Amino acid sequence: MTSERENNKKLKEFFSEEYHSLTAYVNSKIRASVNRDAEDIIQDVALKLFSGADRYSPINNVAGFVYRSVKNKIIDVMRQQRKPDNAVTDYENKLIEFTELFYGKPDNSYSEEIKRELKKNILGLKPNYRDVIRAIDFEGYTYRELSIETGIPEGTLMSRRHRAISMLYKKLESKKEDH
Secondary structure (H helix, E strand, C coil), X not given: CCHHHHHHXXXXXXXXXHHHHHHHHHXXXXXXXXXXXXXXXXXXXXXXXXXXXXXXXXXCCHHHHHHHHHHHHHHHHHHHHCCCCCHHHHHHHHHHHHHHHHHCCCCCCXXXXXXXXXXXXXXXXXXXXXXXXXXXXXXXXXXXXXXHHHCCCHHHHHHHHHXXXXXXXXXXXXXXXXX
């Protein structure tokens, strides 16, 4: 029996035996709403796991594998739901926090020119660098969460972020001196 068949068999058995437990777990983590239903979350996870079963090495701890996947899906759903109504203000606050990495805590607020310059330089980064900055510094992902979602090792993500910050620092250093 190949690992694909074994994985499918293990997943099928687990979902059939533990479906109600999974539903109770998801319900304990979220409140049901139009956009967040426990069964929808479980179905999404099951679809993703079954469709990718051939890519996984043999699954030894099926329960841990499935529950971790469900937990990650819950986190994704919660992130989608917590988008603030005033996204522009939230984005501006995150930009100010990120700017403090370069200039320290402000005695007063940063000029609009510095904020625009930082935005422009972030958008000008290579996609790999821009994406890690956006995810870690603006969307609130941890390196571990981002690693699980993208499949990129945490160390690689840390290196990319460090290089991106270094590039931004060099680009913005002259602007800092002007102000």
